[in-house]
Amino acid sequence: MKILSAEQLNEADKITLENEHISSTRLMERAASLVFNEIHTRLEGADIKIKIFCGIGNNGGDGLVIGRLLHKYGYNVEVFIVDYSDKRSDDFLINYDRYKKESSSWPEVIEENTDFPEISPGEFVVDAIFGIGLNRPAKGWLAKLLKHINNSGAFTLAVDMPSGLFPNKAPQKDATIIKANYTLSFQNPKLTFFLPETMNFIGELQILDIGLDRDFLKEVKAVAQLIGKREARQLYRPRKRNSHKGDYGHTLVVGGSYGKIGSIVLSAKAVLRSGAGLCSVYTPKCGYQILQTALPEAMVITDKAEKELSEIKPGLEPDVVCFGMGAGKSQTTANAFKALLEETEKPMLIDADGLNMISENMDFLNALPKNSILTPHPKELERLIGSWEDDFEKMEKVKDFSKTNDLILVLKGSHSFVFSEGNMYINNSGNPGMATAGSGDVLSGIIAGLMSQKYEPLVAAILGVYMHGLAGDICAEEMGVETLISGDLCDYLGQAFLALEKE
Numbered sequence: 001m002k003i004l005s006a007e008q009l010n011e012a013d014k015i016t017l018e019n020e021h022i023s024s025t026r027l028m029e030r031a032a033s034l035v036f037n038e039i040h041t042r043l044e045g046a047d048i049k050i051k052i053f054c055g056i057g058n059n060g061g062d063g064l065v066i067g068r069l070l071h072k073y074g075y076n077v078e079v080f081i082v083d084y085s086d087k088r089s090d091d092f093l094i095n096y097d098r099y100k101k102e103s104s105s106w107p108e109v110i111e112e113n114t115d116f117p118e119i120s121p122g123e124f125v126v127d128a129i130f131g132i133g134l135n136r137p138a139k140g141w142l143a144k145l146l147k148h149i150n151n152s153g154a155f156t157l158a159v160d161m162p163s164g165l166f167p168n169k170a171p172q173k174d175a176t177i178i179k180a181n182y183t184l185s186f187q188n189p190k191l192t193f194f195l196p197e198t199m200n201f202i203g204e205l206q207i208l209d210i211g212l213d214r215d216f217l218k219e220v221k222a223v224a225q226l227i228g229k230r231e232a233r234q235l236y237r238p239r240k241r242n243s244h245k246g247d248y249g250h251t252l253v254v255g256g257s258y259g260k261i262g263s264i265v266l267s268a269k270a271v272l273r274s275g276a277g278l279c280s281v282y283t284p285k286c287g288y289q290i291l292q293t294a295l296p297e298a299m300v301i302t303d304k305a306e307k308e309l310s311e312i313k314p315g316l317e318p319d320v321v322c323f324g325m326g327a328g329k330s331q332t333t334a335n336a337f338k339a340l341l342e343e344t345e346k347p348m349l350i351d352a353d354g355l356n357m358i359s360e361n362m363d364f365l366n367a368l369p370k371n372s373i374l375t376p377h378p379k380e381l382e383r384l385i386g387s388w389e390d391d392f393e394k395m396e397k398v399k400d401f402s403k404t405n406d407l408i409l410v411l412k413g414s415h416s417f418v419f420s421e422g423n424m425y426i427n428n429s430g431n432p433g434m435a436t437a438g439s440g441d442v443l444s445g446i447i448a449g450l451m452s453q454k455y456e457p458l459v460a461a462i463l464g465v466y467m468h469g470l471a472g473d474i475c476a477e478e479m480g481v482e483t484l485i486s487g488d489l490c491d492y493l494g495q496a497f498l499a500l501e502k503e
């Protein structure tokens with residue numbers, strides 16, 4: 001699904017009105033009715049107190065339509081106008097009058113010196129104060145009102161966006177923002193919903209298709225692509241009946257050091273579980289028995305050194321090398337890594353200490369094969385590209401870094417981001433159960449395993465990240481988030497592939 005900016009959504013809105021020959025009031029009615037339907041389906045007429053806070057722009061207009069419909073269906077609803085400006089939008093005014101006419105009362109107006117209405121924890125709040133039109137931080141009494149709503153403990157539903165959040169730029173550090181339990185957003189998701197600093201404000205997210213112009217939405221260049229099951233399924237290639245293990249490639253996992261052999265066990269297991277034909281592991285001598293015991297399906301080649309990688313001479317031609325997990329970053333290992341980079345021509349996957357060694361020797365980047373994949377978590381990323389002011393600046397820096405160095409970068413997080421050639425793909429699977437030691441090692445194995453099956457590196461990265469998260473989701477569903485450990489992700493990959501194929 002495409003992630004669009006506020007400007008693009010406004011353009012889509014304009015083109016829809018022209019092509020469908022409808023008024024903006026009709027479109028607002030359509031959009032807000034969908035929100036009403038969602039509320040009505042869930043509340044089923046329950047006698048719960050509903051308070052709707054409306055701004056004076058079109059987000060407020062939506063709130064008034066929702067209020068009118070809830071009133072019509074007999075709900076216990078109170079509507080408040082948050083009177084932060086006298087520049088009311090036309091559709092706000094039209095719906096303000098309609099509300100008055102159909103509910104035979106004027107909504108209550110909240111201004112600078114008004115006492116805020118009391119809100120009890122059991123009530124239901126609809127936030128229709130600001131949507132995509134927010135253009136500066138909410139200040140003064142307005143910020144106080146947002147805090148008052150946040151502190152009430154009431155269930156809060158945000159219409160289109162939680163008020164105070166910008167769709168495509170970072171909020172100020174001390175900004176006041178509605179902390180929604182649920183966000184019903186129109187047509188396309190907004191970038192801010194997926195960034196670490198802002199994602200917690202939206203609660204659960206649902207996108208409502210309000211029928212904006214199909215052709216426009218198809219043609220417009222997305223800010224980013226959101227990768228869900230539908231998108232991932234399009235990337236997946238089912239196996240041919242008459243295939244053999246040679247068709248699925250040979251992955252070489254290189255890494256491990258004394259006390260950190262577990263990381264390559266996890267990666268290698270994920271390589272095989274994601275479908276690679278063969279997997280070899282190159283590791284210091286101390287890893288030999290552990291690997292042969294823990295993962296008999298993998299072949300093991302040992303370094304001449306006992307506890308660390310000192311010279312990477314596997315004596316085979318793999319389809320892909322997956323380097324760095326648990327490798328440590330001694331000078332000896334860094335020299336061996338440099339030599340490996342220089343000898344390798346096919347795209348590689350570099351993770352963990354491989355990334356740290358690059359950060360300490362940025363010239364290694366020159367030897368990295370084109371289209372290789374780096375998989376940093378935020379700390380590793382910071383070592384690679386330096387710090388950033390906010391998430392949006394971080395995105396831009398990573399985009400530049402991946403473009404300049406001709407590489408694909410997977411930035412791991414609650415929503416992992418894949419960057420390639422200036423494009424951005426945001427993963428929508430996964431859960432906090434995956435915040436556990438070794439889950440990154442599993443991810444590197446999955447992506448490398450897909451690369452060895454001749455998935456293009458970018459496709460392997462996007463699909464691999466999605467499958468990793470999907471395995472985590474199925475697993476968490478069965479055992480809960482606390483109990484999930486990274487080895488489980490390998491074990492649940494099978495169910496994830498099955499789920500991907502299922503409609």
Ligand SMILES: NC(=O)C1=CN([C@@H]2O[C@H](COP(=O)(O)OP(=O)(O)OC[C@H]3O[C@@H](n4cnc5c(N)ncnc54)[C@H](OP(=O)(O)O)[C@@H]3O)[C@@H](O)[C@H]2O)[C@@H](O)CC1
Nearest residue numbers: 013028031057058059130131132133134135136137138160
């Ligand atoms: N696009 C679509 O397809 C559809 C969109 N729809 C709906 O329209 C919504 C967008 O509506 P919108 O453009 O009227 O903007 P909105 O969010 O109501 O706020 C604008 C007002 O806020 C003001 N203002 C801003 N920041 C401020 C601040 N810090 N403090 C104080 N004031 C501030 C700003 O004032 P100004 O900057 O002019 O002073 C202006 O008056 C969208 O989210 C969705 O709900 C649907 O109905 C149908 C389809």
Ligand SMILES: Nc1ncnc2c1ncn2[C@@H]1O[C@H](COP(=O)(O)OP(=O)(O)O)[C@@H](O)[C@H]1O
Nearest residue numbers: 377412413414430431432435437438439440441
């Ligand atoms: N809250 C979360 N939601 C979804 N995925 C998560 C979450 N926390 C961690 N993950 C995923 O788990 C993996 C953790 O990787 P990493 O930090 O490298 O761990 P490790 O170094 O222990 O292997 C990443 O793929 C990340 O996207």
Ligand SMILES: [K+]
Nearest residue numbers: 127130159161
């Ligand atoms: K809102």
